[in-house]
Amino acid sequence: MNRLPVLLDADPLAPFPPAGRALREPNGLLAVGGDLSVPRLLNAYRHGIFPWYSAGQPILWWSPDPRVLFSTAPGGVHLSRRFRRSLRDSDWVVRADHRFGEVIDACATLPRSGQDGTWITADMRRAYGELHRLGHAHSIEVMQGEQLVGGLYGVAVGRMFFGESMFSANTGGSKVALAALARRLGEWDWPWLDAQVANPHLLRMGAVTRPRDDFLRIVATAAAGPGRPGPWREAFGALQARALAGPV
Structure with a gap:
């Protein structure tokens, strides 16, 4: 940590160090400290930086190289032929910003293979809850009736969406959330969806x-383009999961 710039709580609008100064090992670690205030978080995302740390650690800020993205063009999120076939009879419906708190809680608490614990701390949940209240953070919810079967959340700045985490309570729930979000963003002429760091699952899905x-x-x-501030409930609408099946 001695080599890292330290951010002070007193000035949430203070500039971050240039991302090119981030460490190579661990990849992308740029700065330490500061707070999770709305101005600082929006400033971070606007410059390709995000917080990621575990309970008991100071706040760590990252800008890894390379970065992982999904195109929002048709086919940018890849769903296998078998999975798309299964969606043809699905009764799932995808919505936005109806259950933000439940989505972030599920992302924080559902067990994940090879992962012990969570980086979505109580402070992170409060901070992103405030971003959501102010219309900057959004949840995508996959619903079966009134049951939440999958979803994701992230931050929108201008015409850029920065994905933070996703979950599946039922098999394929997170895939449907991601594909539905990419479709809507593409319709809104938002060309890219940030997925932060590569893993085999994201790469298989077309990242x-x-x-x-x-x-x-x-x-x-x-980020400099006109965005969609405020809740996305009406703008996103209700998307039937079977609409994502396409030709199979």
Whole structure:
């Protein structure tokens, strides 16, 4: 930690260090400290930076290289032929911003293979809850009747969506949430969806990697564009999961 710039709580609008100064190991670690206030979080995302730390650690800020993205063009999120076939008879419906608290709680608490504990601490939940209250953070919810079967949440700045975490309570719930979000963003002419760091699951679903410098140029352009501040309930509407099946 001695090599890292330390952010002070007193000035949430203070600039972050340039992302190019982030460590190579661990990949992308840029700064430590500060707070999770709304101005600081929005400033971070606007510059391709996000917080990620565990309980008991100071706040750690990251900008990894390369960065992982999904295109919102048709086919940018890949659903297997078998899975799309299963969606043809699905009664799932995808909505936005109806159950933000439940989505972030599920992302924090549902067990994940190979993962012990969570980085979505109580402080993180409160901070993103405030972002949501102010219309900057959004949840995508996959519903079967009144049952939440999957979802994701993230932050929108301008015309850029930064995905934070997703979950499945029923098999495929997170896939449907991601595909539905990409469809809506594409319809709104938001070209990219940030997925932060690569893993085999995201790559199988069509995620692509970009050098950090390229990613930062994408963010600078998209974040400066007109966004959709405020709740997305009406703008997102209700998307039937079977509409994602396409030709199989």
